Amino acid sequence: MRPFSYARARTLNDAAQTVADDGTMAIAGGTNLLDLMKLQVETPSQLADINRIGFAEIEDTDDGGLSIGALATNTETAVHPRVRADYPVLSRAILAGATQQLRNKATNGGNLCQRTRCYYFMNIDQPCNKREPGSGCGAIDGIAKLHAVLGTSDQCIATYPGDMAVALSALDAQVQIATSDGDSRTVPVRDFHCLPGDTPWRENVLEAGEIITAITLPAPVGGTQLYRKVRERSSYAFALVSVAAIVEIEDGRFSRADLAFGGVAHKPWHDPRIAEALIGKAPSPELFDKAADILLEDAQGFGENDFKIPLARRTLHAVLEQATEAAA
Incomplete structure (x- = not known):
């Protein structure tokens, strides 16, 4: 792991301005980011701890849906009474995704933003267009057992590894995003992640300085x-x-x-x-x-x-x- 500085954000505005700086990455649970830093796949010059900015609540919405805070943990989400009763597909997906210890630490926003576990991406000695644009995709002619069969390109065939986002996609959930200028926007989960195309390093639609604040679920659908x-x-x-x-x-x-x-x-x-x-x-x-x-x-x-x-x-x-x- 390379040396880095550490800052603790106290407010959403503070966090957004800090992560807008080149070389700065937000950290909450850190269950994916810290592993990548140890492997030197990610080498931020600064980490901005966003755990104290709020957005950890799980609350009813006015239209009968549910707002799940981005900083609520996976465990808190999976066991929440309304999630279990009205959105059991989400609870089951989270419980299938990781051990209890990881779920206790991992946050919903971080889960959405987790990066692929492609062997070539995780090994800095191997070619990977996602990690080093222009170096090639080693998986295409190499170890590809876990890799994609839909939406691939000649630049990347990696898969998104998460479970929670698959359930959120079926539920047609929405991602609430705070921007660095103090505004906000809403993106359907189905549009949040990107296909590799010619820019495999761009995995989601977040721009510099943007932070996920919540995920909103529609009113229960039954069935x-x-x-x-x-x-x-x-x-x-x-x-x-x-x-x-x-x-x-x-x-x-x-x-x-x-x-x-x-x-x-x-x-x-x-x-x-x-x-x-x-x-x-x-x-x-x-x-x-x-x-x-x-x-x-x-x-x-x-x-x-x-x-x-x-x-x-x-x-x-x-x-x-x-x-x-x-x-x-």
Whole structure:
């Protein structure tokens, strides 16, 4: 780890102005950032501790939804009575994401901003366009078992590693962001993360000096909420494929089908065409195949991760079958 200075922000304005400086990074739980600093993947000249600026509350919103503070911990969020009762897919995703010790420390804002666990990104001796633009993507012709099959580019095939954001995408949550000039803006979670394209180092839409303050969930939608995570071992591991689903069936036909996928792309993957194909139709293996065809229409494997394509198909089938049985 390289030397760095440390500052403690007391207010949101103080934090925003501090992190707007080149070389300064915000730190809250630090469960991802400190690991990257030890590996010298991240080398900030200064850390700005934002733990004392507030935004740790979980509160009802006027429209019946829920506002989850960016500095609330993953544990506080997963066990909150309203999250467990009205947004169980979010609770299940968080609980599947990390150990109790990490969840106790990790914050919701930091979870959204966590960086990929690509082997080449994490090793400064290997080529990585995300870490060192123009150096190449070692994973394309190398170790790619955990890597993306959707939304890739010739610059990067890394995956977004988180679970929480996959559930938030299915829920169509919104990210509340404070800007360095004292203003604020709202970004749908589905638009918060970026695909690699020609700028793989840009992982989300945050600009210099911007800080996430909260995540807002819409009013509860009911139906069956599921989170299925396929991983190499039953203990905590990153998803090979995951599916967050909010499904409702009325009169034997899908009336709601909000699905998001993890482990397959540079961001939580949401394709509205899947819901369009399902809604109004009676559940059947043929319909589930059609949904999978839409999901995987442009899927591309890179050797070691070719298995993810049929795995995603089977996982989507299993989730839709389970949702159908739960609604029966």
